[in-house]
Amino acid sequence: MSRPARHRGLVAGALVAIAALVVSSCGAGGRPEDGEGGGGGGASDVGVTADTVKVGAHFPLTGVAAPGYSEIPTGAKAYFEYVNANGGVHGRTIEYVFRDDAYNPTNTSQVTNELVLQDEIFAMVGGLGTPTHSAVLDFLNGEGVPDLFVSSGSLLWDQPEQNPMTFGWQPDYEVEGKIIGQYVKQNMPDAKVGLFLQDDDFGEDGEKGARAYIDDQIVAAERYAPGNTDIGPQIAALQAAGAEVIIGFNVPSYTALSQLTALRLNYKPQWIYSNVGSDPALVGALLSRFSEGKVTDASLIDGAITTEYLPGVEESDDPWTRLWQKVWDAHGGEGKLTNYRIYGMSQAYTFVQALQAAGPEPTREGIVEALERVGGELRGPAFVPYRYSADSHAGLSGVKVVRISGDGTKDLGPVQVTDNGDADITEHTEKHAPPPPDGIPDVQPVG
Amino acid sequence: MRALVHRVLPSSVLLRHVLAVLAALVVVVLVLETTSQFRNSQFATMSYYAIAAVGLTVLTGLNGQISLGHGALMAVGAYTTALLLADGAVPFPLAMLAATAVTALVGVVVGAAAARLHGPYLAGATLALAVGVPGLAIYFDGLLGGEQGLRVSSPRPPDWLDDALYFLTANDLTGAKYLAYLGWGTLLLVLLLLANLMAGRYGRVWRAVRDDEVAAELAGLRLGRLRVLAFVVSAACAGLAGSVLAMVVRLAAPSGFTIVLSLSLLTAVVVGGLGSLTGALLGSALLVFLPPAVTNVGTSAGLTGVQAAQLAPFVYGVVLVVVMLVAPGGVMGLVRSWRRRGLRQGGSR
Numbered sequence: 001m002s003r004p005a006r007h008r009g010l011v012a013g014a015l016v017a018i019a020a021l022v023v024s025s026c027g028a029g030g031r032p033e034d035g036e037g038g039g040g041g042g043a044s045d046v047g048v049t050a051d052t053v054k055v056g057a058h059f060p061l062t063g064v065a066a067p068g069y070s071e072i073p074t075g076a077k078a079y080f081e082y083v084n085a086n087g088g089v090h091g092r093t094i095e096y097v098f099r100d101d102a103y104n105p106t107n108t109s110q111v112t113n114e115l116v117l118q119d120e121i122f123a124m125v126g127g128l129g130t131p132t133h134s135a136v137l138d139f140l141n142g143e144g145v146p147d148l149f150v151s152s153g154s155l156l157w158d159q160p161e162q163n164p165m166t167f168g169w170q171p172d173y174e175v176e177g178k179i180i181g182q183y184v185k186q187n188m189p190d191a192k193v194g195l196f197l198q199d200d201d202f203g204e205d206g207e208k209g210a211r212a213y214i215d216d217q218i219v220a221a222e223r224y225a226p227g228n229t230d231i232g233p234q235i236a237a238l239q240a241a242g243a244e245v246i247i248g249f250n251v252p253s254y255t256a257l258s259q260l261t262a263l264r265l266n267y268k269p270q271w272i273y274s275n276v277g278s279d280p281a282l283v284g285a286l287l288s289r290f291s292e293g294k295v296t297d298a299s300l301i302d303g304a305i306t307t308e309y310l311p312g313v314e315e316s317d318d319p320w321t322r323l324w325q326k327v328w329d330a331h332g333g334e335g336k337l338t339n340y341r342i343y344g345m346s347q348a349y350t351f352v353q354a355l356q357a358a359g360p361e362p363t364r365e366g367i368v369e370a371l372e373r374v375g376g377e378l379r380g381p382a383f384v385p386y387r388y389s390a391d392s393h394a395g396l397s398g399v400k401v402v403r404i405s406g407d408g409t410k411d412l413g414p415v416q417v418t419d420n421g422d423a424d425i426t427e428h429t430e431k432h433a434p435p436p437p438d439g440i441p442d443v444q445p446v447g
Numbered sequence: 448m449r450a451l452v453h454r455v456l457p458s459s460v461l462l463r464h465v466l467a468v469l470a471a472l473v474v475v476v477l478v479l480e481t482t483s484q485f486r487n488s489q490f491a492t493m494s495y496y497a498i499a500a501v502g503l504t505v506l507t508g509l510n511g512q513i514s515l516g517h518g519a520l521m522a523v524g525a526y527t528t529a530l531l532l533a534d535g536a537v538p539f540p541l542a543m544l545a546a547t548a549v550t551a552l553v554g555v556v557v558g559a560a561a562a563r564l565h566g567p568y569l570a571g572a573t574l575a576l577a578v579g580v581p582g583l584a585i586y587f588d589g590l591l592g593g594e595q596g597l598r599v600s601s602p603r604p605p606d607w608l609d610d611a612l613y614f615l616t617a618n619d620l621t622g623a624k625y626l627a628y629l630g631w632g633t634l635l636l637v638l639l640l641l642a643n644l645m646a647g648r649y650g651r652v653w654r655a656v657r658d659d660e661v662a663a664e665l666a667g668l669r670l671g672r673l674r675v676l677a678f679v680v681s682a683a684c685a686g687l688a689g690s691v692l693a694m695v696v697r698l699a700a701p702s703g704f705t706i707v708l709s710l711s712l713l714t715a716v717v718v719g720g721l722g723s724l725t726g727a728l729l730g731s732a733l734l735v736f737l738p739p740a741v742t743n744v745g746t747s748a749g750l751t752g753v754q755a756a757q758l759a760p761f762v763y764g765v766v767l768v769v770v771m772l773v774a775p776g777g778v779m780g781l782v783r784s785w786r787r788r789g790l791r792q793g794g795s796r
Contacts, residue, residue, distance in 0.1 A: 061756035070753055100756030105596065106703035109696045110492055114739060117485035117623065131595045135698040138598065199585065200594040225585045226594055333751055
């Protein structure tokens with residue numbers, strides 16, 4: 001290299017450095033302030049304007065978890081549109097944005113950024129999945145975004161001190177496990193019990209609940225890793241241990257797989273599935289797909305035991321189901337009313353209650369405080385009350401045990417409620433109130 | 448014009464690259480300061496895809512080894528970072544370095560096996576890596592958190608940096624922007640190192656190995672060692688990318704490192720143009736910005752949320768097919784052929 005060349009290089013370097021300095025200092029003078037928050041009249045907080053409230057959620061709309069779960073937001077949307085068509089909440093209509101995360105936590109964090117930072121939602125309502133939602137738990141709480149009614153029964157959502165903005169909704173898996181455990185103890189006291197568990201919080205919490213009652217009856221606990229579709233070894237191990245009753249804390253696709261595997265092994269125990277894994281319509285469709293048409297409906301899980309906390313689509317004379325049918329007929333899109341859509345509508349109903357309680361000028365802090373103060377008294381589509389208070393962000397408090405019969409269910413016992421840990425199980429005797437005549441809750445503002 | 452460019456630019460390759468990176472840094476600062484928080488978070492996402500993609504383009508484009516297992520290498524980096532940052536004792540730059548080193552070590556092992564394999568066999572072996580490694584996280588769920596993964600406490604901007612940037616730009620340093628700076632700072636550093644490596648002796652011999660093994664061996668090059676080295680460099684990039692991913696996503700979970708991740712890295716590299724750092728950047732930008740853009744177009748065209756979500760993978764597939772048909776050399780291949788045509792016309796003058 002010649003000497004002048006090196007020299008020129010240094011000069012050019014200095015020039016660029018100066019340019020960099022100049023450019024970045026320009027920024028200081030040029031730009032006044034950032035435009036955070038929504039402006040305009042009647043806007044009490046981010047995502048709230050004089051006539052709208054914007055909420056959002058993440059769901060698996062594509063990919064392996066999409067069957068079933070992708071119907072939840074369509075149900076919620078239909079109910080929000082029904083409320084909007086009837087005047088909205090405190091004169092505001094609800095805008096509902098839901099985005100696809102394909103059940104991949106990396107995507108969840110991206111779409112949540114999009115919802116919170118670009119769409120500027122007021123609150124997250126019903127974000128789905130334990131691994132997915134736990135990826136955004138810190139972010140939502142750090143940004144102060146109300147994170148209401150997570151669509152998962154994990155115990156993670158009930159940590160009011162660590163995550164003050166997050167609330168659970170459905171009965172958590174431990175509560176469900178306890179009630180199933182007590183049912184088995186009372187009705188099949190001599191049966192050998194096997195557990196079939198998803199290898200994460202779902203199976204772990206459910207196992208904890210069940211063991212609280214029937215630890216001495218459990219002869220085997222087998223776990224599967226989600227994604228691994230060969231569960232032959234697990235089912236064979238349960239068979240070898242002589243289990244006459246199997247309690248499954250698994251997702252719908254593994255309900256179908258466990259049925260087909262047991263069929264192949266000529267193994268006929270009494271199956272008990274958690275609510276999450278027992279939707280007859282979806283399990284029937286999955287059975288048909290996995291067996292390549294050899295099994296065409298849900299008749300395999302006919303007679304299996306599960307739990308329920310919402311009136312289902314087959315209970316067509318229940319006043320709540322009639323309301324959901326009316327809402328879906330008027331505002332739904334393609335397809336029929338399903339249990340997943342009812343789930344979404346029920347969450348949407350709870351959000352409308354919370355928004356009403358937050359008053360005519362809702363704020364993010366305000367809606368959390370309102371839920372803590374009156375959440376325990378709210379009544380809605382579920383058979384049981386919520387456990388919301390200043391010290392608890394846990395959702396519904398119980399379930400009833402039912403037997404699957406055709407596409408519907410038959411009650412096996414009363415509605416029961418309990419809490420996490422040592423809390424006793426008690427019968428819930430309060431009558432399940434029908435929905436208000438216009439189908440829209442009427443909660444008085446708090447404070 | 449060409450003469451002018453030559454007179455202004457220094458002739459030292461290193462200095463030229465340093466200048467380019469400095470210029471890029473200015474652009475990055477300008478872009479991050481003028482875009483919204485959400486765009487910042489998208490840029491943060493793009494940075495980790497790009498770090499892994501530039502590493503992969505060195506391996507595949509320059510050395511001719513295919514890898515379908517880079518997602519798994521990113522997982523190694525992400526989990527290392529998550530474990531080190533768990534109790535808050537280790538500062539994050541150290542965690543990033545450790546993630547890079549650990550993944551490079553894994554790269555030595557995998558690379559040693561990979562150097563003996565060719566074509567479809569190599570693709571198969573690395574594919575097995577991509578499928579197998581996330582399973583480890585589920586098997587050792589006590590340490591690695593199973594299906595739910597490990598939550599990562601991503602670094603908060605230190606006060607002095609917040610103050611300094613506020614002094615310069617009068618903007619507050621948000622979490623999203625800080626992570627974007629972190630990601631892009633790392634990316635620019637990686638680009639600088641790789642650009643030098645590619646312009647130097649190793650770039651030359653890697654190309655020689657790719658183009659004609661026999662000729663390279665006759666020229667005295669040790670094929671195996673060079674292949675392993677290329678794999679290690681590429682793995683180190685993937686590990687660093689995984690480390691940035693863990694901090695940006697705040698989570699290391701097996702469902703984040705599926706085979707889809709490895710494949711999208713490869714498509715990013717191919718769509719951008721094999722062997723080109725700029726191409727890898729373009730490809731990663733496509734990965735990050737295309738799906739939400741398509742979804743938004745779909746929604747505003749009146750599709751339902753579910754349909755709009757399904758549109759994104761479809762359009763992505765169409766783009767891939769079109770690129771393969773129209774520009775098999777990727778975007779940078781197209782640019783290069785235009786430039787060559789321009790030169791030929793210029794030469795006839």
